[in-house]
Amino acid sequence: DAKTTQPTSMDCAEGRAANLPCNHSTISGNEYVYWYRQIHSQGPQYIIHGLKNNETNEMASLIITEDRKSSTLILPHATLRDTAVYYCIVRVWGGANNLFFGTGTRLTVIP
Amino acid sequence: EPEVTQTPSHQVTQMGQEVILRCVPISNHLYFYWYRQILGQKVEFLVSFYNNEISEKSEIFDDQFSVERPDGSNFTLKIRSTKLEDSAMYFCASSDRGRDTQYFGPGTRLTVL
Numbered sequence: 001d002a003k004t005t006q007p008t009s010m011d012c013a014e015g016r017a018a019n020l021p022c023n024h025s026t027i028s029g030n031e032y033v034y035w036y037r038q039i040h041s042q043g044p045q046y047i048i049h050g051l052k053n054n055e056t057n058e059m060a061s062l063i064i065t066e067d068r069k070s071s072t073l074i075l076p077h078a079t080l081r082d083t084a085v086y087y088c089i090v091r092v093w094g095g096a097n098n099l100f101f102g103t104g105t106r107l108t109v110i111p
Numbered sequence: 112e113p114e115v116t117q118t119p120s121h122q123v124t125q126m127g128q129e130v131i132l133r134c135v136p137i138s139n140h141l142y143f144y145w146y147r148q149i150l151g152q153k154v155e156f157l158v159s160f161y162n163n164e165i166s167e168k169s170e171i172f173d174d175q176f177s178v179e180r181p182d183g184s185n186f187t188l189k190i191r192s193t194k195l196e197d198s199a200m201y202f203c204a205s206s207d208r209g210r211d212t213q214y215f216g217p218g219t220r221l222t223v224l
Contacts, residue, residue, distance in 0.1 A: 041218065041220075043202045043218050044215045045215065098144070098156035099146075099154075099213060102153065
């Protein structure tokens with residue numbers, strides 16, 4: 001699976017949009033971009049995934065660039081409960097079952 | 112909304128003892144996983160399980176570890192002869208299909224003294 005690069009940490013004001021970037025320049029055509037988050041030491045929580053089109057669900061939006069080399073997770077109105085470590089994971093649909101978690105981005109939402 | 116559950120939430124054991132961590136995956140899911148996270152470190156894959164056998168395992172998952180689906184609802188991770196370095200959070204996950212989205216449980220914190 002392709003490697004991802006994320007900033008170590010970010011801050012966001014409560015109520016504002018949080019935009020979390022992820023670089024995956026070696027992504028191949030059959031690899032999906034997944035986002036999970038981990039609040040404190042809880043189990044990772046699935047947020048969203050996509051292949052090449054932008055995706056939106058009740059939690060977030062995922063914007064994938066046309067060349068698919070990077071993506072941005074958008075939390076439209078960040079709350080204090082969104083403070084967590086966010087993981088961008090690139091995963092081959094027909095590949096291994098396991099998820100590879102990197103170090104992620106620690107997002108702190110500030111009151 | 113269906114969710115993965117794990118018991119116990121915290122397990123304390125003496126070095127050399129055997130522990131069994133239990134998970135109840137989402138009911139219609141067929142693929143099951145164990146991950147672990149040592150304090151302050153990354154979440155690491157241990158093993159995946161499908162159709163009553165191991166699909167994949169990492170190099171961490173050595174002979175000390177075993178998994179089992181003893182009945183139609185539970186999925187267990189057994190650690191024989193625990194070591195201090197086995198202290199970690201252990202997360203169970205399940206998915207509908209092998210390549211599909213994995214949903215995680217809240218974890219069991221294992222402390223080996």
